Amino acid sequence: xxxxxxxxxxxxxxxxxxxxxxxxxxxxxxxxxxxVELPQPLxxxxxxxxxxxxxxxxxxxxxxxxxxxxxxxxxxxxxSMEAGLVGDMHQARTEIGAVLASWPTIPAAIRDSVxxxxxxxxxxxxxxxxxxxxxxxxxAWLAERLVxxxxxxxxxxxxxxxxxxxxxxxxxxxxxxxxxLLLAVFxxxxxxxxxxxxxxxxxxxxxxxxxxxxxxxxxxxxxxARFLLAPQASTRRLLPFDDGTARILxxxxxxxxxxxxxxxxxxxxxxxxxxxxxxxxxxxxxxxxVFVAALLRLVWGVRRPIAALIRxxxxxxxxRLLADLWPALMTVYVxxxxxxxxxxxxxxxxxTGRAGLLSLLILIVVPLVDMALCRLLERxxxxxxxxxxxxxTTFLPVLQRAVHIVVTVAGVLAIxxxxxxxxxxxxARGVGARVTGALTDIGLTLVLAYLVxxxxxxxxxxxxxxxxxPTSVSDxxxxxxxxxxxxxxxxxLARGTIFAVLxxxxxxxxxxxxxxxxxxxxxxxxxxxxxxxFGAQTLVRDIISGAFYLMDDxxxxxxxxxxxxxxxxxxxxxVRSMHLRHHRGPLNVVPYGAIRRMTNQSRDWAxxxxxxxxxxxxxxxKVKKIIKRIGQELAxxxxxxxxxxxxxxxxxxxxxxxxxxxxxxxxxxxxGEQFIIRREAYxxxxxxxxxxxxxxxxxxxxxxxPPGTSPAAxxxxxxxxxxAADAQPRPEAEAS
Numbered sequence: 001x002x003x004x005x006x007x008x009x010x011x012x013x014x015x016x017x018x019x020x021x022x023x024x025x026x027x028x029x030x031x032x033x034x035x036v037e038l039p040q041p042l043x044x045x046x047x048x049x050x051x052x053x054x055x056x057x058x059x060x061x062x063x064x065x066x067x068x069x070x071x072x073x074x075x076x077x078x079x080s081m082e083a084g085l086v087g088d089m090h091q092a093r094t095e096i097g098a099v100l101a102s103w104p105t106i107p108a109a110i111r112d113s114v115x116x117x118x119x120x121x122x123x124x125x126x127x128x129x130x131x132x133x134x135x136x137x138x139x140a141w142l143a144e145r146l147v148x149x150x151x152x153x154x155x156x157x158x159x160x161x162x163x164x165x166x167x168x169x170x171x172x173x174x175x176x177x178x179x180x181l182l183l184a185v186f187x188x189x190x191x192x193x194x195x196x197x198x199x200x201x202x203x204x205x206x207x208x209x210x211x212x213x214x215x216x217x218x219x220x221x222x223x224x225a226r227f228l229l230a231p232q233a234s235t236r237r238l239l240p241f242d243d244g245t246a247r248i249l250x251x252x253x254x255x256x257x258x259x260x261x262x263x264x265x266x267x268x269x270x271x272x273x274x275x276x277x278x279x280x281x282x283x284x285x286x287x288x289x290v291f292v293a294a295l296l297r298l299v300w301g302v303r304r305p306i307a308a309l310i311r312x313x314x315x316x317x318x319x320r321l322l323a324d325l326w327p328a329l330m331t332v333y334v335x336x337x338x339x340x341x342x343x344x345x346x347x348x349x350x351x352t353g354r355a356g357l358l359s360l361l362i363l364i365v366v367p368l369v370d371m372a373l374c375r376l377l378e379r380x381x382x383x384x385x386x387x388x389x390x391x392x393t394t395f396l397p398v399l400q401r402a403v404h405i406v407v408t409v410a411g412v413l414a415i416x417x418x419x420x421x422x423x424x425x426x427x428a429r430g431v432g433a434r435v436t437g438a439l440t441d442i443g444l445t446l447v448l449a450y451l452v453x454x455x456x457x458x459x460x461x462x463x464x465x466x467x468x469x470p471t472s473v474s475d476x477x478x479x480x481x482x483x484x485x486x487x488x489x490x491x492x493l494a495r496g497t498i499f500a501v502l503x504x505x506x507x508x509x510x511x512x513x514x515x516x517x518x519x520x521x522x523x524x525x526x527x528x529x530x531x532x533x534f535g536a537q538t539l540v541r542d543i544i545s546g547a548f549y550l551m552d553d554x555x556x557x558x559x560x561x562x563x564x565x566x567x568x569x570x571x572x573x574x575v576r577s578m579h580l581r582h583h584r585g586p587l588n589v590v591p592y593g594a595i596r597r598m599t600n601q602s603r604d605w606a607x608x609x610x611x612x613x614x615x616x617x618x619x620x621x622k623v624k625k626i627i628k629r630i631g632q633e634l635a636x637x638x639x640x641x642x643x644x645x646x647x648x649x650x651x652x653x654x655x656x657x658x659x660x661x662x663x664x665x666x667x668x669x670x671x672g673e674q675f676i677i678r679r680e681a682y683x684x685x686x687x688x689x690x691x692x693x694x695x696x697x698x699x700x701x702x703x704x705x706p707p708g709t710s711p712a713a714x715x716x717x718x719x720x721x722x723x724a725a726d727a728q729p730r731p732e733a734e735a736s
Contacts, residue, residue, distance in 0.1 A: 546592035
């Protein structure tokens with residue numbers, strides 16, 4: 001509530017000033033004669049008002065004073081900084097006595113300013129303006145609170161939804177937008193009220209508008225402090241401070257904003273409505289030192305937490321030294337800047353003070369903005385979508401580096417603009433305009449190339465992490481394996497291509513910035529490429545063939561392929577060749593141009609067939625039931641089932657041999673998983689056949705022994721016949 005009412009102090013001093021014309025003037029005040037001074041700012045209305053209230057003698061005195069100033073010869077070397085500083089100090093030394101001597105005339109000067117403000121009105125007109133200003137602010141504040149109450153439910157729901165999504169207590173951006181909306185309501189309501197009651201008194205309009213704009217600026221500063229510090233909610237805090245430090249800083253900012261509003265409006269009132277130069281300078285200097293004292297009190301009050309923030313991990317000696325000395329350095333800088341501003345004001349100039357003050361503000365704001373933006377990015381990108389944990393976090397370092405670069409460059413340019421420094425002109429005079437432009441172009445080119453490469457590389461790496469990795473064969477020594485996705489196969493090549501393109505373009509741009517004619521380089525590169533194309537036809541054929549194979553999606557990383565002369569799992573894909581790891585270990589490097597045909601054994605599905613030699617007395621119906629049951633059990637297995645496309649089923653008797661019936665079964669599984677399923681199926685079928693009394697047939701040879709043949713000869717003949725039968729190839733039965 002106090003942070004939203006910085007106008008209390010203004011109303012207090014308005015009441016005091018408004019009551020001054022009602023008091024009788026003392027003798028000292030009447031005796032105090034003040035010289036005629038031009039009002040600031042010097043507008044047409046102010047000039048006409050001044051001429052109307054001056055006598056002829058006062059007009060002549062003012063004219064002579066202005067002519068003397070215009071006719072004063074400029075000192076030798078006035079254009080240099082040293083001469084300007086010496087002149088300012090001399091002028092300040094001559095003026096400081098008159099300024100200090102004007103201390104007793106301040107009450108009379110204040111009453112004169114109030115009378116000038118109330119000219120043509122009642123003596124208590126300032127009180128009436130203060131009351132009107134208070135009513136305007138009160139109505140605007142009530143409208144703001146009403147809109148805030150109406151929007152409270154909507155904002156609470158949005159904030160609650162953001163908290164559920166991020167795991168924190170809401171999104172600070174939502175609250176910042178609400179605060180800005182409420183401030184807009186405050187401004188619009190106050191403006192409408194002012195337009196409705198304003199009666200055309202120009203001094204009243206100037207005072208009210210200036211005071212209101214000052215309050216709006218102070219409230220903006222308070223809103224920014226609340227957005228960054230969040231004194232009541234640590235989870236929304238964008239700056240790395242604890243609760244106690246955040247509250248101290250926030251209260252300090254609010255107090256400084258109040259004090260600045262009161263002092264600024266008071267100085268504006270005295271300056272605008274004809275206070276003499278010496279009393280005005282004295283009042284301004286006193287106000288300036290009061291504000292500086294409050295600022296330094298805040299600086300020394302938070303020196304330890306800010307020193308810890310500057311120190312960081314304490315590894316760098318420079319940061320440790322800066323953390324220890326920062327309050328002293330800040331104090332010296334602020335005091336020196338205050339003295340310079342005072343000297344310039346006494347000398348009637350304002351060159352360094354404003355630039356130095358705003359430079360200090362920029363130096364404070366730049367690291368705060370950098371930390372706040374980085375913290376917002378961290379909170380935003382850490383909320384990964386469901387099912388893809390960590391998929392967005394890889395962009396954080398790249399974006400943070402981009403924020404560092406942008407914020408730093410913006411701060412440097414702002415400071416350069418404040419001090420009216422023409423860096424390009426200075427560099428052009430020092431090293432030449434052409435070199436300066438070249439260095440600028442080179443710097444921008446390298447920064448942009450670096451950011452583009454980091455973003456592209458991070459995006460590709462993030463996508464590669466999301467893709468399923470290539471899986472090799474189920475066990476070493478077996479054929480098969482599930483390959484990687486097409487994206488994971490092509491993205492590494494795309495990453496290398498992007499890097500090469502950026503390097504080549506950056507080199508060409510840098511050479512062009514340095515004045516090198518890159519036209520002949522491009523033409524020479526074309527000729528060299530044409531010569532390589534004719535002289536290295538095999539290399540070109542390999543590259544083009546590989547490009548078409550990749551476009552046709554003929555193979556991927558992790559897939560098992562057979563190219564005729566070599567076969568194995570694809571381990572690496574290059575521009576000219578690919579590496580195949582054989583299932584027994586050897587690595588084959590196969591150029592794309594040497595491939596005439598390719599058999600990919602890792603696509604879609606794989607059929608595995610099982611054969612059993614059973615005796616002729618086996619019940620085939622029982623065998624089919626057992627195979628079907630085992631197939632259902634394998635399909636229901638949580639580890640094997642997801643890899644089975646078609647369950648194990650019997651194909652019946654596929655061949656009849658002398659000593660056995662050949663029964664076949666088959667199943668369809670994902671490539672590379674059929675070997676584990678096959679081993680499990682054999683194990684379970686063997687156990688089920690044993691339990692059901694089903695026996696496997698053994699090879700037998702029936703030998704007819706003629707009468708009169710010895711048993712030994714018959715046994716040898718039978719063994720030879722059995723060996724010959726085993727050596728003969730057995731025709732495969734057609735698959736059903």
